[in-house]
Amino acid sequence: MDIRFSAADLAFRDEVRDFLAAELPQRLRDGMNGTPSVFVEPEIGLEWQRILHARGWLAYQWPVDVGGTGWTPVQRYIFEKECALADAPSLSVLGLKLVGPVIARFGTPAQKARFLDRILTGEELWCQGYSEPGSGSDLASLKTRAVRDGNRYRVNGTKIWTTHAHYADWMFCLARTDPDVKPQAGISFLLIDMHQPGVTIRPIIGMAGDHEVNQVFLDDVEALVENRIGAEGQGWTIAKYLLENERGGSCAAPRLLAELDRLERLAGDQPSGHGGALGADADYGRRLAKLRMEAEALEMTELRILGELAQGRSPGPQTSMVKLVASNLRQHIDELVVETFSLDGLQLATERPLYGNESPEPIGSKPAQMAMPTYLNSRAWTIFGGSNEVQKNIIAKTVLGL
DSSP states (O other): OOOOOHHHHHHHHHHHHHHHHSSSHHHHHHHHTTTOOSSOHHHHHHHHHHHHHTTTOOOTTOOGGTTOOOOOOHHHHHHHHHHHHHOOOOOOHIIIIIIIHHHHHHOHHHHHHHHHHHHHHSSSEEEEEEOBBSSSOOGOOOOEEEEEETTTTEEEEEEETTTTTTOEEEEEEEESSOTTTTTGGEEEEEEEESSSSSSSEEEEEOOOEHHHHHHHEEEEEEGGGEEOOOOOOOHHHHHHHHHHHHHHHSOSSSHHHHHHHHHHHTOOOOOOOOSSSGOHHHHHHHHHHHHHHHHHHHHHHHHHHHHHHHHTTOOTHHHHHHHHHHHHHHHHHHHHHHTTTTGGGGGOOOOSSSSSEEEOSOOOOOOOHHHHHHEEEEGGGGGGTTHHHHHHHHHHHHHSSO
8 A cells, every 4th residue: 555645745744743833832732742551641631722722633543523623534644743753632431532522423413413522622521431340351251230211221330441431521431221131232432511419439549640541430310312332232332433433443553653762862861870871872772772673563554554544444444553562662661761851750749730831850860750650550551441462462363364
């Protein structure tokens, strides 16, 4: 396949670069670089979201008829790459890239009118109710129960590792509506108002001190039938569609490559311990080069997937390969970052946020202060969105035929 950018693609890249240079405030760049967790705080993410929405560049994974940009897969890739190079804040995937496309595809006209515009404006924030204690990787075994009572469901159960539930207005939730059929067939996809009696949010503080995830208890809460997406029992099909977007709906390589570029620059100012700069050390250079080659290989795989999407094909099991490789590579890069700063890389400030006037004073440098909390937070990469073991099983079954 031809993966060279066309003249139109290059012109679009230049347009994105000019926009980022003019419209992306330095405080948001600093906020992104001062965020060790996967999700930036809403105060940063929502400001950037509003800037993109005003430009009409926000919902680039949505159909045009519900507010999408109409960009090609290559344009989406270029946009994400340029944002990564410019240190733009990561947009929250929960509304924009997960439930938004689900509502656009499976929702009724009334559901689209009710929810999609509020996702774009940031007026309503979302969390995902998939994993449960004992039902993480094996979603089909989930126990949360939804019993229909007239025009509503009564929902009881608990969800865990619920990212940003403490900010969310709504949860998109998988719940068992029929316990008497095979597990996958008895699940429905419900939208639950988080501001109602019976919703309890318990913080889970990560190893680095981040409050990113939570456990959510649902005690006889209501989910209106009109807020069920798809038919009753269609939740498993919708969940697979959503997970495919989560694992392959964006490109991981651009941000990984941007961070390797940054790491290479930083290593030029770090002492090697035996004379000269760390960046000039042969062994360090080999390790950095190995990571760069893996990231470039991942980029080629993502470009091939874009080529498939451009032809109207589904990305399929390739998304599992991308998720697996990107997660491992993310962790390997963060390990090298910690080593790059030596003892300064071991500091662990637990105050949050790590940006702005009230952030703690770093030891050595700001990048050194970020090394350990980022490393600890990235331990979750090989678990969330489908663990490494799940991805390997998918690859073994669907690609290798084992």
